[in-house]
Amino acid sequence: MDLNADVGEGFGKWTCGDDRALLDVVTSANVACGFHAGDPATMRDVCRLAADRGVAIGAHVGYRDLAGFGRRFIDMEPAVLRAEVVYQLGALGGCARGAGASVRYVKPHGALYNAVVNNAAQAAAVVEAIAEYDSSLAVLGLAGSQLLALAQRAELRTVGEAFADRAYAPDGRLISRSAPGSMISNAARVAERCVRIAAEGVVDTVDGSCVPTRAESICVHGDTPNASRLARAIRTALGEANIDLRTFVEQV
Amino acid sequence: MDLNADVGEGFGKWTCGDDRALLDVVTSANVACGFHAGDPATMRDVCRLAADRGVAIGAHVGYRDLAGFGRRFIDMEPAVLRAEVVYQLGALGGCARGAGASVRYVKPHGALYNAVVNNAAQAAAVVEAIAEYDSSLAVLGLAGSQLLALAQRAELRTVGEAFADRAYAPDGRLISRSAPGSMISNAARVAERCVRIAAEGVVDTVDGSCVPTRAESICVHGDTPNASRLARAIRTALGEANIDLRTFVEQV
Amino acid sequence: MDLNADVGEGFGKWTCGDDRALLDVVTSANVACGFHAGDPATMRDVCRLAADRGVAIGAHVGYRDLAGFGRRFIDMEPAVLRAEVVYQLGALGGCARGAGASVRYVKPHGALYNAVVNNAAQAAAVVEAIAEYDSSLAVLGLAGSQLLALAQRAELRTVGEAFADRAYAPDGRLISRSAPGSMISNAARVAERCVRIAAEGVVDTVDGSCVPTRAESICVHGDTPNASRLARAIRTALGEANIDLRTFVEQV
């Protein structure tokens, strides 16, 4: 099982989350690429920190929307979106190279992440961008999403993820962030959910049932105050359950 | 001799210059990288147009200043500038790869171009960025600039350029753009100057004298209404003088 | 009848349309406020040009999206949209004051214009912004839109507009810009349509029928190459039909 978290989400003077602490725990780092967050100096520093720890670097590509942190759907033309994803992949690739590392996978951020679950045109744009930039990159996204279906058809390596701290509906969908009870903050409960995801391939839902999930990675959110503590609790619980933690890509 | 021009200087709906016409004439294309101009879709299209014509692609890196078109000095910390240059190199590299091409050289734009003539700290930042991103890239700049001196010391390939349509002072410096008579618009005169630069290694100055210049490339400006016509006149004049036009980098 | 057009849609070095020529013809000027286009120096200059000609100044408020020219729907929180509209109103108000003039009305731009036809939450946000900033401002929008309905309920002065150069469906809706035949470029036909709108209160549709329209203003697009020529043809035709052209707001 892989643990992934968002890092590098500051911009200039503004910081966001404790990247170092998270990078000590996770196995994959989703690095913001400058469109929804992430300035070049931060991107480079984060790539070096990740490389030093053997953490896989992923491009956390998003809509061009610093003011909205990439959390607002933008009804973009697919051709423009494709070009913007290629631009972000290249930009992070440059920063990673500057740090002696390289990008290994792609994960859409925020509203783009949600859009490519169902919006086939935007999902196709992201897949085409990856294929034309570097078809050896893995694609990390929601299991069952259009993104992963189209990526698979394009013969890209796909990786489904589950959310440790987000509530699931009985049909396997995520409960909207704005709904009450959508975020699970109790560390023990989050850790326990992770063990079930990893060991049994199921995730608990809000009505007490559970649904199957084919997750190869678990997403830990980095912008909550206790993010790194939560991540550590998960790591410890998975270790105690003898579940091996490592990134889904081969590191070079 | 090489002819270079700025292309891809639009942004979204806004266009700037006639890229196609210029790319039919020049041998090297300075492509804006999104910081002073250049959106990803335009960057990709321009890279493809350049590749189709065998025109070398250069990264026209600039300050992060869309509102000022990169023409205003920004007193940046060198470490931040270095990271921003790496980011731009990677971003254009991605767009070029998407178009089946690759970046071959770097040329600073606008106020950054002027800054790195004398500002050693910013010049060093640009050189370090290039060295850490890809030390096989050539550096195109003003002959005699700090930029080229430091690039040479870093064992990068350096290329000095002269300006066909800018007036020179007797000491070899460029007359400021805002001074009267600083821009030469007469096509025949511009073409004649180019032939002297290429054949004799000298450029005419405002007082009627001439100064030596070790230019391997001549810059043609792309944002004047008759830019491509001027470029064509230069190309014709150089051809008639039996001066071979080709890019300074080996094309792959 | 009033004629309105978009002006001030450049940004920094990039220009868009011939503002002077348009301002010589129209009676109301929709001035971009910096979010989808419009830099402060341009905004101030345009306000002065409008004031000199007795043309009413309107705030052309849009989504924060320079890269997309405000033409892409952004799924914003209404409270954020409201604040952003207030910000734009104040900013243009400042520029107008600097030019000795004042803002008299508000018209949403691009994707926001389309959104507030049906999206009640975003329409309400725009109306609340206007009411809290200056309830003496008129609201210019599509006749029959949510925007005008909510503005009327808030006791704001509302003004419906028709489009001279856009094709209408038989149900009175605009044909999408991307559909073939959606833009009417023949000047004589556009002028004739305007006379019917003004004199008979009807607009021709694509199937040869016509639908009633309660337009107090006709919108002329400013970003087409022959925009000002078209506007002049309309003005002449309306004059020949003895239709008085003047702004819908009382000028001070």
Add this chain to the structure above:
Amino acid sequence: MDLNADVGEGFGKWTCGDDRALLDVVTSANVACGFHAGDPATMRDVCRLAADRGVAIGAHVGYRDLAGFGRRFIDMEPAVLRAEVVYQLGALGGCARGAGASVRYVKPHGALYNAVVNNAAQAAAVVEAIAEYDSSLAVLGLAGSQLLALAQRAELRTVGEAFADRAYAPDGRLISRSAPGSMISNAARVAERCVRIAAEGVVDTVDGSCVPTRAESICVHGDTPNASRLARAIRTALGEANIDLRTFVEQV
């Protein structure tokens, strides 16, 4: 004596400082206007918080530089700077109006603050912007600066300020932020300095001497972790020294 602090310096998701705690202590609030920091929703909220507490609202105008937080000198044309200051004044004016309040003064931020100490062209641009927008606004800046000299000549109300937590050179200049010892963090010492500034009109310098200062306001920095605690210590110390704390502008 007046106490002023910077507030509203977040942007979208990113926050900066504890505005509420500061607004409970200071008498004047320098509100970021969206160019170096400050999104519209934050600006409006901060204006309301300030108005509720009787704190005077000032426009903290800066360079257009979110990535650099306005802390980098930009060599702008004065006419463009003037228009950008007018834009920011209007924008904050709109947000303040939305909160039932109004802007009472102007203080340049960051690198612009430093530039207008000596750069007469940029200082004149700021003064002209204020005069053309609203000549009843006070101008808050460094005592002895070009800004205040030119503002006085333009018959604007000028207010000089001193810094409680910045080290002064024996000639009365501020020691550069990057120099060791330039920031004074000991609360008791900062408070004591303030009392001397207010009661004796002198400020201590790094060599143990003191220089006269004609400050009507003391600036407290808001972006240090203990900013509001420091501000409270100052307020208490001034109260114990029977120094009345109130804004320099008449509140309406």
